[in-house]
Amino acid sequence: MTGQLAGVSIDNVNLYFGNNHVLKDVTLEIEPGEFFTFLGPSGCGKTTLLRLIAGFGKAQSGRIRIGTEDVTDLPPWKRNVGMVFQSYALWPHLTVRRNVAFGLEERRLPRPEIRQRVDAALELVGLLELGERRPSQLSGGQQQRVALARTIVVEPQVLLLDEPLSNLDAKLRVQMRQELLELQRKLALTTIFVTHDQEEANTTADRIAVMEAGVIQQVGTPAELYDNPTNRFVASFLGTANFIDGTLSEKKGQTVFRSGSGIEIPLKPGQLHAVKGDGAGEHSVMFRPQSVVIQSAGAARQQQGKVTIKGAVRHREFLGSTIRYAVSVGDTVILVEDSHRRGEAPHNIGADVELNLASEQVILLSG
C-alpha cells in the first residue's frame, strides 16, 4: 500500500440527485503527481465530483480509474484515497496523535511503525509537540494541519482537498496555501483541490478544470485559461472581460467581426478555430480590459492591425496602479484598465475618447 504515483481518470460520469442533473458527461484526465484544481461557483458540482473520486455517492453512469485500477464500484475504505474535509472532521474524542494514527491502525500496521510514521507526519506539518492535545484545543490552522497529517500519513495515491482553506482567515489562507503547495511538491502526491476562489486556483494549480452547472467548461493551465478561454463563463470567471456580440463577414479576403454598434475587428485565421461550419450566425468576441489602450479623441492615428473605437467615458474608478474606465460605445459598454503613472491626468467622465485594441488580443468565443 505504498503511494506510487497514480493519475485519476474520470470517464463520462453522469450523476443525478433526483431530477437534478448535477454532473454532466464529466471526462477528465488527471496526471500522476499533478496539482489539479476544480474551480467553479458554489453549487456547480465540485464537491460531488470530488466525493465520487473518494467513493462517496454513486454516479448513474461513467467510470473512475485511479492509476490502472477501476475503482468505480469500490467503497471508500477500499480505495487508497486521502480526503481532507472542508470542516476538517477531526474526531474530538481522540487526541491529535490518535487522530493521525487512525488510518495506520486500520491498516493493522505494527505499533513501532505506526509511532514512527505518526511522528514523521506530525513533524512534516510542524505539530510534533502538540500530539497529546485534543482537536478542540487547536487553532483553525493547526486543525487544518492535523487533518492534512492524518490524511497523508497513510500515503494515499491521491489527495483530495475540498475547499480546505475556506475556514481560515485571509492571512492564514495565503500562508496555508503556500505550505500546502510545498508539501505537495515534497511528497509529489497527485492532488485534487476544490475551490471557488480563482486566485487560490491560479496560485496553486498546475492545471485547472473550470466547472459550471455540472459541466467541465475548460481544462488548462492558469495562463491558458486566462488568455484563451473558450467561452464566456470561463472568460468572466477568471477575470474581468469585455464581450461584444456580432457576426462574421468576409472583407478583402479577411474575416471580419462586426458588432451591431458598428465595431469592426479583423481576425486572423488562427483566431477562428472556434468557428464551426461556414461561420454564419451570432458570434461573440472577448478581450481583457488591460488589452485596450485609451486616449483622448483625436490624439491617436489609425495603426496597422489595431482597431480604433470611439466612445465616451461613463464611469471611472481610480485604483492607484491602474484606472478603470467604463466607456460607452453606442449601446455597449467597454471596460478599460489603464496603467497609471504619477502625474498623468485621468480622462474625465463624459470626455470623448478613442480606444485602441490590437486585434490579436481579441478572442472569438465558441459559446
Place this chain on the structure above:
Amino acid sequence: MTTHWGQRAVALLIATFLLLFLVVPVVQVIFVAFQTPGTGTFTLVNFQDFFNTSLFREAFWNSLYVAAMSVLVATAFAMPLAYFTTRFEFRGAIVVQTLGIIPLIMPPFVGAVAMQLLFGSNGSINLLLDEWFGINIPFMEGLNGVIFVESIHYFPFILINLSASLNNIDRAMEESAQTLGASGLRLFRRIVFPLAMPGYIAGASLVFIKVFDDLGTPLLLNVNNLLAPQAYLRISSIGITDPMGYVISVILVGFSLLAMWVAALALRGKDYSTEQRGGGGLAKRQMRPWEKVLSYGVIAFILLLVLSPHIGLTLLSFGTIWSFSVLPDGYTIDHYQEVFAQSPQFITNTLLYASLAALIDVTIGTAIAYLVLRTKIAGREWLDYAAMAALAVPGVVLGIGYLRTFFGVPLPWSGQPLASWWVMLVIALSVRRLPYALRACTAALQQLSVALEEAAENLGAGKLATVRRIVVPLMVGGIIAGFVTSFATAAVELSATIMLVSRESDAPLAYGLYVFMQTAAGRGPGAALGMIAVLIVGVATYLSHRIIERGQRARGLADEY
C-alpha cells in the same frame, strides 16, 4: 439603586420559599440519618445498622440491580431504533418519534397492574405461550416485573438523547474514517459510538436514577425489597422516628447526585455536535429488502411492547372479569361510572393540586428567570441552583422531609398537623416540578433579545410597561409550556403524594389508583382512574407540544426578517 427594592423583595420571598420547603426538609432528613436516635449527636451507627441488616442490604443491591438492568433493557429497546433512524432512509421515523412519546404520557405505576395481567405468570401472553409451546416466561416475577415495566416506560429518555447525538454527528466525521479504511462495525465502535456516547450517558443516567428512586411501580407490583419502598414502609409502619427511612433517603439522594454528576461529566466539554460546521447527520442509505423486514419487525415488536400497558389498562378498565384468561370475559363501562359516582374527588383534587402547583412553578420560574437574566441582584444564581437542586431529591425523600419538619407544627385553626394539610401536598408537588418550569421559563426569556426591551424603553415605555407589553407576551409561550409540563407531571406524582396524603377525601388520582389496585375488585375502577390520568396527561402533553411548536415557528419566522 432604590428601584431594586421590589426585585430584592421578590428574590427574598423565593429564597424563603425554597429554604422552607426544599432545603430545610432535605437537610433535616440528612441530619437525622447521621444522628444517634434520641441524643442527636453525630454518628454513623445508623448506616452500620442499615448495612448490617440483611433485608436492607438486599434492598440496596436489588435497587442497584433493578436500575442497572432497566438501563440495559431500555438500551436494548432504544439502540436499534436510534440506529435505524440515523442510518437509513427511513419511512418509519414518525413511528419511532411517536414511540418516544407514548410511554411518557403514562406513569409506569399506572400501567404496572395491567402489565401483570398481560405478562404475569397467569397473564395473557403466558397463557398463550403455555398453550402453544408449553412454556411460561417469568416476565413479571419479582424484580423482573419492575425492570420490565420501568424499562418500557423510560427507554425514550435513552432513545431521544442517543438519536439526538447521533443526528448531530457531522457526516464528515464518519466519512473521513471511511477514507482511512474503517467500515462497518469497526467504524461504529471506534468513531460513531464514541461520538454519540455523551448523549447516551446523559439518557442512561437519567433512566438509572428515575428507576432507582421510583416508589410507585414497585409498590403497585408489590415488590417491596427495594430501597424506596423500604423507606416508605418504615416510615408508614414504624413512624417518623425510625432512622432507617432517613438512611435510605441519604442513599437515594447520594445516588441521584452521583448520576447527575456522571451525566454532567459526560457532557462537559463534549458537546461534539456544535464543534464542527458542515453537513448534518450521518450518511443514510436505502435499506435492502431483508433489512427492511428486520427493522420494521423490530419496530413493530417494540411498538407493541410500548403500547402494552396502554392496551392492558384499556382492557382492564372496560373489562368485567379478567383472570386466568387471555382477554376479559366481557366489557362494561361500570368502572368509569363507579369512579365518577363514588370518588370524583380524586379527579377534582388532582386537577386542583396540579394546577396550583403548576401555577406556583411558573410564577417562581418566571421570577427566577427574570432575576437571573435581567438583574444584577447578588446571589441570584443561587436561586437558580437551589430550584434546580430539586431534581436530585427523590419524592420519597421530600415526603419524609416534610413529615419530619412539619408534622409537629399544628394548624392554628384546626390543630391538624401542617404536614397532613392538603396545601403541603401542593407545595411538595410544586417543589418537585419546579426545575422543569424554571428551565422552560429561562429558555423563553433567553430567546428574548434584550434589544427588544431596550427598543421599547427607547420608545418611551417604562420598566413595568416594558415587562407587561413586551416581555410577558413574548414569553407567554414558554410560560404556558412550563405550566403544562409541571401540570402533567404533577398530576401523576405518587411518591411524595403517598407519604403526605392523610385522608382519602384529600387524595389525588394517583393515590386513589394505588388504593384501588390493592384489591382485586378495585382493579377495574383503578384502571378507569388510570385511563383518566392518561387522558389528562396526554391532552396536556399534546398541548405543550403544540405550544412549543408554534413558538418555534413564530421564532423561525422572526429569524427570517
